[in-house]
Amino acid sequence: KQPLSIVKMKQMKEKNEPITMVTAYDYPSAALVEEAGVDMILVGDSLGNVVLGYDSTLPVTIDDMVYHTRAVRRGAPNTFVVADMPFMTYNSTVSETLSGVRRLMQEGHANAVKMEGGVEIALMVDACTKAGVPVVGHIGLTPQAVHQIGGYRIQGKTREDAERLLQDALALERAGACAVVLELVTEQVAEMISKKLSIPTIGIGAGSVTDGQVLVFHDILKYTPSYREKRFVKTYADLGAVIRDSVSQYVKEVKGRSFPAPEHTFRADDQVLESLYG
Numbered sequence: 001k002q003p004l005s006i007v008k009m010k011q012m013k014e015k016n017e018p019i020t021m022v023t024a025y026d027y028p029s030a031a032l033v034e035e036a037g038v039d040m041i042l043v044g045d046s047l048g049n050v051v052l053g054y055d056s057t058l059p060v061t062i063d064d065m066v067y068h069t070r071a072v073r074r075g076a077p078n079t080f081v082v083a084d085m086p087f088m089t090y091n092s093t094v095s096e097t098l099s100g101v102r103r104l105m106q107e108g109h110a111n112a113v114k115m116e117g118g119v120e121i122a123l124m125v126d127a128c129t130k131a132g133v134p135v136v137g138h139i140g141l142t143p144q145a146v147h148q149i150g151g152y153r154i155q156g157k158t159r160e161d162a163e164r165l166l167q168d169a170l171a172l173e174r175a176g177a178c179a180v181v182l183e184l185v186t187e188q189v190a191e192m193i194s195k196k197l198s199i200p201t202i203g204i205g206a207g208s209v210t211d212g213q214v215l216v217f218h219d220i221l222k223y224t225p226s227y228r229e230k231r232f233v234k235t236y237a238d239l240g241a242v243i244r245d246s247v248s249q250y251v252k253e254v255k256g257r258s259f260p261a262p263e264h265t266f267r268a269d270d271q272v273l274e275s276l277y278g
């Protein structure tokens, strides 16, 4: 199968063929996700929450993103990989933005970068696009702005909010973005934006009308110590329970000396044994 490109992404939108995206943060998850046939992998800064144990994405650094993106690329050499630009790395100067983007592309081997924001980041999206780097925009609930938004709440409920989201999406498209993530926005707003843009929209908590869908790997697999139900997530497995039960079984068997059993054990000839004990 041909890996996705930004050209193919747009053709999929035109053909109304849903684009699938899931996050991954390391080698085995990326390899399994590639085998599962996903169109795009997102190395999200959600790794701050789901693999590093922070309570937001704010502490994630460009070094963290490069490190995880490199591992994902080793696991998924044939999948389109998008890497998140972390908090405060694309808001000051174009040159600082481009130096972070350069690292994600050259050291992390990403195919594209993602940035949160609309009108206010259009200049940075334009600069990256002119440098040959595809940019995915991200509007609606933008977790890096959690302290400004005041929590993780649904966007696009009022007329003014809907209009603002549309202007943000259009600004991203004009600046050259190759796709836009819509996070936690009402279905009507997601549909309106998806129809007005020529580039694909990728939804999370945005209903079924977007051109693609993205979810967090650890969410769909319940691969987390204390999973909190989220209405927009469907869980397809309970890896948390599988891991907890399997490891506790291992502990029990070691304590009870039933592991290792003879089949896990190597033996020398009896003659060797005699010589060992003299």
Ligand code: KIV
Pocket: 023, 042, 043, 044, 045, 046, 047, 084, 138, 181, 183, 204, 214, 215, 216
């Ligand atoms: O970091 C992330 O996982 C994301 C998705 C939720 C879109 O940005």
Ligand code: NA
Pocket: 044, 045, 046, 057, 084
């Ligand atoms: Na993110």
